[in-house]
Amino acid sequence: MTDPDIERKLIEIMRIISESDKPVGARNIADELNNRGYNIGERAVRYHLRILDERGFTKKHGYAGRTITERGKEELNEALIADRLGFVINRIDELIYLTDYDLNEKKGNVIVNISHIDKNDIDASIEIMKYAADSDIGISPKIRIFEEDSDSNITVPPGSVAVATLCSITFDGLLLKGGIPVEPYYGGTLQIKDRDPVKFLDLISYNGTSIDPIxxxxxxxxxxxxxxxDTGEGTMLANVRYIPTSAREKADEILKKAGLSDMAGTITIGGSGEELFGAPADIGKSGIPIFVGVNTIAAVQEAGIKVNTYPISTILDYSTMYKL
Structure with a gap:
């Protein structure tokens, strides 16, 4: 038996291969693993692929790469269920730890979402994102665009560009860096009326899913x-995290200071055990609902433009992002 860390990587490699309609090579797998929060190189990927080949879960097609076998599909669907359910929250915890943005120095790494958009649609997409930013829909006006030939670990499919947007889980990293224990808990859809939040229409726990709720x-x-x-009414995306109620005042200071770095989106900080917009909290815990960064991308998608988004994708130097 291999150790749990290797098993998690094997499952994620099989996921990546299964998501493609053609053989996938080790280099592309390594790039995508990095996008999903795994710090793993091409050489290590080849080692894991040999294990999958030996188990009969993948099949090698020369230099073209691997495809997943029927046995591999069964393993992906049935094996290590408990591990898969914990995958999202484990990846979030890792990226929160890697967030090192300094609010005083205004430099460091933040967490970003990555969205793939066809090159022919990028100009229209940027216009929609600008409109959304001007309407205070996003949590930051800053983005970064990666072309196919960009010198980075961001995977860019042929004919597309990758757009990085600030991820709201960055706020969890800022709170942790400020010495506040933080627990990301729910992602959900939030009803808006007269431009004010009313209630969560749906909530999914990060602990209870193998796919990011957003x-x-x-x-x-x-x-x-x-x-x-356009009208001030509708539904947008938000998530909820919990902190000790005793840390409310310090958390408020940190989140307000984040606004000076073009990081906004905090709705409120609840009291001990206070239910916020339908999201419950235990006594001694305070909830903090925050709008998510991909709301601007959701607007692009609503406009009929095809977008493939990976929330909570990777970390990025915030200074390399620029305002819309």
């Missing part, structure tokens, strides 16, 4: 961000 809601097309921009 990605689930985007795939369901559960938002109406464009309508909020």
């Amino acid at each position: 990605k689930i809601f985007m795939s369901r097309r559960s938002t109406s961000v464009l309508n909020i921009m």
Whole structure:
């Protein structure tokens, strides 16, 4: 038996291979693993691929790469269920730890979402994102665009560009860096009326899913961000984290200071055990709902532009991002 860390990587490699309709090479797998929060190189990927080949879960097609076998599909669907359920929150915890942005020095790494958009649609997409930023839909006006030939670890499919947007889980990293224990808990859809939040219409726990809740809601097309921009009413995406109530005042200071670095989106900080917009909290815990960074991308998707988004994707030097 291999150790749990290797097993998690084997499962994620099989996921990546299964998501492609053609053989996938070790280099592309390594790039995508890095996008998903795994710090692993091409050489290590080849080692893991040999294990999968030996188990009969993948099949090698010369230099073209690997495909997943029927046995591999069964393993992906049935094996290590408990591990898969914990994958998202484990990846979040790792990226929170790697967030080192200094609010005083205004430099360091933040967590970003990565969205793939066809080159032919990028100009229209940027215009929509600008409109969304002007309407205070996003949590930061800063983005970064990666072309196919960009010298980075960001995977860019042929004919596409990758757009990095600030991820709201960055705030969890800022709170942790400030000495506040923080627990990301829910992702959900939040009803908006007269441009104010009313209630969560749906919530999914990060601990109870193998897919990021925000990605689930985007795939369901559960938002109406464009309508909020135009009329002030609709549905947008937000998530909730919990902190000790005793840290409320310090958390408020940190989150307000984040605004000086173009990081906004905090809705409020609840009291001990206070239910916020339908999201419950235990006694001694305070909830902090924050709008998510991909709301601007949801607006692009609503406009009929095809977008493939990976929330909570990787870390990025915030100074390399620029305002829309």
